[in-house]
Amino acid sequence: MTAAHFLLRLQSIRVCYDHLEALKGVSLHLEAGEIVALVGANGAGKTTTLAAICGLLPLRGGEIQFQGRSLAGLRPDQIVQLGITQVPEGRMIFAEMPVVDNLRLGAYLRLRAGQRRAVAEDLERMLDLFPILRERKHVLAGNLSGGEQQMLALGRALMARPRLLILDEPTIGLAPRLASQILHTVAELREQGTTILLVEQNVLASLQIADRGYVLETGRVVLQGLSEELLRNRDVQRAYLGKDYEEV
Amino acid sequence: MEWSALVQYVLTGITQGAIYALLAVGFNLVYSATGIINFAQGEFVMLGGMLAVTCYSFLHLPLWLSAILPIGVVMLVGAGIHQLAIRPLRHAHLVTLIMATVGLSVALRGLAKVLWGADSYPLPAFSNVDPVALAGASVDPQSLWVMGVAAVTGTALTLFFRYSLTGRAMTACAARPLAACLAGIRVERMNMWAFALAGGVGAIAGAVLAPIALPSFDVGTSLALKGFCAAILGGIGNNAGALLGGLLVGLLESLGAGYISSGYKDAIAFLVLLIVLVLRPQGLLNVTMRRDES
Numbered sequence: 001m002t003a004a005h006f007l008l009r010l011q012s013i014r015v016c017y018d019h020l021e022a023l024k025g026v027s028l029h030l031e032a033g034e035i036v037a038l039v040g041a042n043g044a045g046k047t048t049t050l051a052a053i054c055g056l057l058p059l060r061g062g063e064i065q066f067q068g069r070s071l072a073g074l075r076p077d078q079i080v081q082l083g084i085t086q087v088p089e090g091r092m093i094f095a096e097m098p099v100v101d102n103l104r105l106g107a108y109l110r111l112r113a114g115q116r117r118a119v120a121e122d123l124e125r126m127l128d129l130f131p132i133l134r135e136r137k138h139v140l141a142g143n144l145s146g147g148e149q150q151m152l153a154l155g156r157a158l159m160a161r162p163r164l165l166i167l168d169e170p171t172i173g174l175a176p177r178l179a180s181q182i183l184h185t186v187a188e189l190r191e192q193g194t195t196i197l198l199v200e201q202n203v204l205a206s207l208q209i210a211d212r213g214y215v216l217e218t219g220r221v222v223l224q225g226l227s228e229e230l231l232r233n234r235d236v237q238r239a240y241l242g243k244d245y246e247e248v
Numbered sequence: 249m250e251w252s253a254l255v256q257y258v259l260t261g262i263t264q265g266a267i268y269a270l271l272a273v274g275f276n277l278v279y280s281a282t283g284i285i286n287f288a289q290g291e292f293v294m295l296g297g298m299l300a301v302t303c304y305s306f307l308h309l310p311l312w313l314s315a316i317l318p319i320g321v322v323m324l325v326g327a328g329i330h331q332l333a334i335r336p337l338r339h340a341h342l343v344t345l346i347m348a349t350v351g352l353s354v355a356l357r358g359l360a361k362v363l364w365g366a367d368s369y370p371l372p373a374f375s376n377v378d379p380v381a382l383a384g385a386s387v388d389p390q391s392l393w394v395m396g397v398a399a400v401t402g403t404a405l406t407l408f409f410r411y412s413l414t415g416r417a418m419t420a421c422a423a424r425p426l427a428a429c430l431a432g433i434r435v436e437r438m439n440m441w442a443f444a445l446a447g448g449v450g451a452i453a454g455a456v457l458a459p460i461a462l463p464s465f466d467v468g469t470s471l472a473l474k475g476f477c478a479a480i481l482g483g484i485g486n487n488a489g490a491l492l493g494g495l496l497v498g499l500l501e502s503l504g505a506g507y508i509s510s511g512y513k514d515a516i517a518f519l520v521l522l523i524v525l526v527l528r529p530q531g532l533l534n535v536t537m538r539r540d541e542s
């Protein structure tokens with residue numbers, strides 16, 4: 001398997017906050033069309049990994065490649081331009097703007113590039129994909145429910161037409177029914193050809209829709225494999241699936 | 249009580265208030281984007297006035313061009329301040345950044361004194377017509393210019409932030425810098441625009457004010473204080489509040505000077521500010537004080 005085969009490849013990346021080393025050489029990769037889950041406890045380095053991919057944090061070592069090209073020295077907007085979009089944890093919608101403006105800003109770089117018609121078409125597609133947003137398209141985003149806000153955050157990210165969609169805790173704080181609806185949408189997006197890197201506190205649900213997974217502990221990948229292998233793994237079951245020693 | 253005197257005080261108050269409102273809008277532009285109180289905002293107004301005078305009296309440009317040209321120049325000054333002084337300090341504490349703007353304010357004032365000396369310079373009124381009589385008072389045509397220009401500027405900014413892509417992106421950056429960044433918006437670039445717009449709004453105020461209050465190198469300080477008062481009164485970051493706060497400060501000052509003593513006119517504005525801060529620290533129009541730190 002050649003390096004160019006990977007859509008995204010992290011090679012032993014290191015990230016530090018002041019003197020604290022948050023990532024101590026993380027390596028992982030995604031092939032086009034995959035859903036990959038990144039699993040780990042709080043503070044394991046999941047969000048830091050995502051921030052590093054998006055160019056929000058400088059690397060102290062290692063390299064990130066997207067479609068065989070190094071992301072070193074690129075600004076966050078240039079990385080978005082290449083096709084990587086992240087839905088940040090906590091949704092972070094623009095609360096004081098209507099739903100449509102939130103969606104349009106997701107396509108900011110495309111609008112800057114003059115793709116007005118394509119963006120308008122995508123906006124319609126997004127409102128088809130999330131009918132609840134169509135009903136409420138002129139409502140201020142801050143007045144939406146938590147589930148609606150998550151759909152909006154997802155829709156906003158998709159407006160950039162990403163090749164790689166990164167989702168940080170997309171179901172946190174949502175009722176179980178809404179959470180499974182979001183994950184169902186994520187699975188559908190993959191069917192349409194989007195590659196997805198998923199960080200999710202619900203390890204069982206995320207491994208159920210993912211093809212492969214990585215387990216992160218204190219800044220290192222301690223386990224990786226196909227989702228079903230990870231789901232069968234005793235350490236994973238104990239640490240993340242809430243099973244007692246007797247059960248496994 | 250004499251009605252004509254009251255009308256006169258109110259008109260003066262509204263005129264001054266419109267200028268303070270423009271200053272408050274300038275404070276809001278930078279604050280919303282960056283969280284910084286830009287104490288050089290008054291110097292933007294001073295530069296606008298001094299440059300207008302320079303264009304007209306020394307370069308002999310037509311009056312309309314002399315009023316418009318400084319807007320572009322001070323926008324460049326604002327952008328330059330961001331790129332050379334604020335952006336390099338982006339990892340510093342907010343207080344450090346605010347201190348930097350105090351330093352810039354002193355530096356700009358010093359530079360102005362070197363360039364123009366300590367004199368005040370006159371600029372003719374924009375319309376060469378006689379004062380208009382209104383309810384026994386007389387309205388200076390330049391006052392109408394001040395009110396009109398302030399109204400147009402406020403409306404234009406509102407439309408810019410609501411409907412233009414750059415305006416929406418700036419609003420997004422101010423509310424959710426991280427999410428804006430992940431959408432591909434360059435936050436630093438938008439912050440630069442905020443400083444540029446603050447410079448532009450300052451220059452507009454300076455040019456339109458110049459025929460009423462002759463500009464000199466040191467007019468910025470007291471204007472900035474009043475404008476800051478107006479911004480805090482209305483609720484910092486809130487442009488409707490800026491208008492309300494500006495008019496309040498202007499009216500209080502003018503009525504106080506008329507009915508109590510002109511010696512106390514500054515004190516009255518600050519007294520009201522203190523009372524509002526005690527009773528309603530978030531300002532009159534803001535619901536909460538919390539700024540979104542994402």
